[in-house]
Amino acid sequence: MLRLSSFARLLLLLMMFLPGMARASVTAGTIKGTAVDTGGLPIPGVLVTVRSPNLMGVRQSETDEEGRFNFPELPPGIYELTAEKAAFSRIVRTNLQVNIGRNTILTLEMPLAEAGEEMVIEATRPVVDTETAQRGTVLTKEFLERIPAGRSYQSAAQLAAGTTGGSNANIGGAAYNENTYMLDGVNITDPVTGTFSLNFNFDAIEQIEVLTNAFDPEYGFNLGGGINIVTETGGNVLKFVINSYYTNGNWAPKQDARYAADGTQLAPTDFDSRFELFQAGVKVTGPIVRDRAWFIATYSHERSLINNVGIDLPRDYDGHYVFGKLTVQPVAAHRFTLLSQSNPTTISNTNQGDRFVSPEAQGQQTQGGFVVSGRWDWFISPELFSETIVTLQKTYLENAQVPCTHNQDLGYNPCSPDETENTVDYTTPGRFGVNNAFDRDNYPSFDFDDRWRFSVGTKFSLLQLELAGTHDVKAGFTADMTRWRRTFGYTGDMYYVDLNELSYNPDTLRNYYWVEITGPVSFLSTAENYGAFVQDAWKPVRNLTLRFGTRYDRAVLRNDVGEAIINVGLWGPRFAAVWDPWANNKTKFVGALGRFNDSGRLAVPYYLSQSGFGSKLFLGEYFRNGNATYSNGLENSYDYAPNENTNTVLDGTIAPHSDEFSVGAEREVIRDLAALLYFTGKYTQHLYAFDEINLVWDQDGYNVLGTSDGSQTDIYRLRTPAIARRDYFRTDLGLQKVWSDRWQLQGQYSYTISRGTVQTSPSGFLAVPQQTEYYVNGLLFTDVRHDIAFGGAWDIPNDPWTTQLGMLVFYESGNPVSRYYSNGSALGSSALLRDTYGTYAREEHYLEIRLKVEQEYPVRKGKLSTVAELSNILNSRQGDYAYVNYDNRWIIASRQDPLQLTLGGRYEF
């Protein structure tokens, strides 16, 4: 163990506060433990060796005087450990699983040797990590390959307790935009929306860690959870994998569920939607130099065709995902990693919500981007090491009209005979329909959106420091700079609105009115986020770990003219105690509390941008001739000048944050299978919220009676009031069986209560009328009382024709939906739920069962397998969203996520 001199301690302190550069991340795991004799006495001087297909070379260490050994920073994967010392039997432990951020803790009992004896123990894996407190789950590659998660890491993440919602999950009662997405230690969270920003190559994933709560300060995460993806590294063996999958949901029983406002189920409608998905990929991994330089390169293509009911043209998603990683470790002390991911994607016919959109008016979205990251790991000594990561990321979203084509069979926007194919017309003014007229929805507008992230950071780890026990000390600093450039406008800076009610016919346009727009609007918004942390895992005695530390996060969010709209900083102390009462690594009791801070996102200062359209209204023939006396008073109220944003921010905003506590226990009840029971309470306050400062409302908050400044404009004020809050309580009862004896199982039942005043911290709208019953506490969308998520995998032992079975079961009782809002313009789009009016309706409960069968076939070289996957076997009807109809009342809508069949094949050699 490391005993530090005074100089070393000083150096350590300096490093802790060094304004170095690197992202705090956890991408590795640890094997540690103790070597003892049959009487339980520690054996010093045992040579312990670990090796893995995922580890360059081997790692060796000798046990200290207390028999302890420690292998930190091991790439996740399957390991073999050997322990040997003269006069003792040689111990070999195979099939050890190293998980991200977890400790694989072993007690190696080494009997005295008899001649030539070697003891091999291979089947068992530790299932309880008795030194960590964080809650969540780690999904290993072998498990991910077997479960029917639709080759989506977002779907797999739903297995973690307290995870509900869709692909951008609500974790721990937080909003969908409050999670952090990490890829090999690189923050790939969208800097504007707070959602995931990269569609990623599923084949490259080694492990996924889904963290829900009680994580250490080194995780610079947000109010929600963390999706921490670690990819494969390569290996000393050259491997090729080719796969292809086809999914079809068209042949499912065709019924579309509908619900009345109170949740009462209505008769189903005809269901003529369409869903098809084609996926193909290739992966190459292997060595450049054995044990010195490895690589992985993958390419995936994904194309889906989805039609909503009554829509002729399918939403056509065409994505290409390219991932590459090069890992070089020229000497044992230094490892360099270069990572790159890009995902150019085109989505045609984006509008599937309105059947009255003409083909040539359909929008096209191109999206994608890249992330490039360089990482340096410096292993100064086995107990002292650092990591430094530099990242550059760009994502883009471009929305415009579908480019024209000469291929008339496609049915898209046809080109004029002399028009160049694939051109987009940015000059001809667009046209809308009103009063149920034929809608030319996306045609008149365009939107170009570029988002950049540059981050640098460093982390130092000093392990096994002896000072009244042992300490694992870590400290780090992160600087994360983001920018958002957006340009949007109308073609020709003008749009026409007509009353061509029955069908779209350019010859019979009535020019109801038209609007001239200043533009296009272009703005740049930036943010700087800084975070620093220091933490310690202190083991004062062998069976007790005290984890404590704090982080400090500062966020400066600037609007389009560079004003620091948000400039907040907050400490995030965290403390946890983990107790292994019998000191046998089979049981732990955990208590944790801490504060988690919201570092914000660029959607927040957007509401205080100075950029905006000016517009001027012209009335058409309908008014001039058809009804010359008609006047709606609007014609002269438009200003043909850029609008000035009058929104303000209240002085003294503070960072939104969650104070959280959790207590629980885990115990290995039978070999390799642990049962767990946890309770979590989470109090989130000071969420970003807007309220009006100049409007005077009637008693019900329905109508404005006047303005305090005589203005006709609503002026909003950004605040972080304490009452903008969420209170979340969850009890988890779960089982965790690690992969052994050809099967694995994990899952839990959760009972959740989630109340509060606001669900979503912007980016969405979040305005609260000034003088109504604002901030009424009520059930939130995340109040999913009963939530079950189980996943299992089983290899049927019919060697050599191995059959792999996988199953997922998800059950959610319906989430609450309030049906009544006071003012559509202010509240209609917010997720504020109030229980003072009307009654709550809950969406229908949902049970989904997925099955997957993969059959391997013996081939002369390599491994061939076919896959069949059924999702939503019961064809359950899923209530998945609510919307506001024209009367500003919430209606529960429902779309079926129908039974789907996936067929595919994979060949490895």
Add this chain to the structure above:
Amino acid sequence: MNSELGSGPARLLAVATILLSSACTYDENLPNADLFGTVVIPKELTSVRIVDIDNEEWVVEDDIRAIGPVYIGVYAGIDETLYSYPHPEWGPLLGDNEQGDAYPYGGTSSGRFAWGCYQATVCKTVSGRYESYQQVLDFFRDELRAPLLDDHGDEVTTAEQYQERCFEIEYVTSDDELDIVGPIDFRDEGDNWVADVSILRSQFKEGMHIWGFADMPSQAFGFSTCDPSTGSYHSNYDEQYYTGTNYRDVLNFPGKYISDGDLVSEVSVEVTDAEAEFELTLGYKHED
């Protein structure tokens, strides 16, 4: 074990507690106050004279269903010289012949124009005035002598029929969600109708004045503060119309909307203590 633990954990817990509580003293320093009080309307002033298209006249007496919305504002000052009744002070005049704004620090109402599910009720029904659908039917039939008619021109006679219509077109399943029926705003206190009002999050300026008026119906049972060309757009089969709502500047230009028969507070309430409850009496009946 105890000796190894020493006092370290206790110290850590203390530090953690201090750090956790370090940001609990957050105060937004909002310059706002919630004001609570009552508005009083003498019953003797609430009688309304109705004249139908045949010039037949009658009086609706002492019936809260004939009281329109009561608008209450908080203003910097009250001017006795602008009108025949006290009126909030004007801001700067906008032009030679244009009235300046009054700028309320805050305000509220007692009742609002709540559409009663039929076109005939646009700008004629006010929330907080009816406890049941039957009361609406009775009032239109007996007091206004203009029974509510359905799509076919037949009289709506039962509360069940009325409720079914409202539930169908408003997508609601309980009366609570329809503001047209529910608890009555006013209570009977002898010679007066009294309503509790709360002016939430008003800007607080010491010495500011609470002032208000009640929009009383015209002879045709119309209300001067209601604009039938705005509000929610009702679209149901061949019914296409706006359901009406108050003008957006009622508290900025109250004098523009105060018309014959409206009730105005003769004496405004000066606010020096935001905690004290106020009582505002609408004791002046304006006559053109």
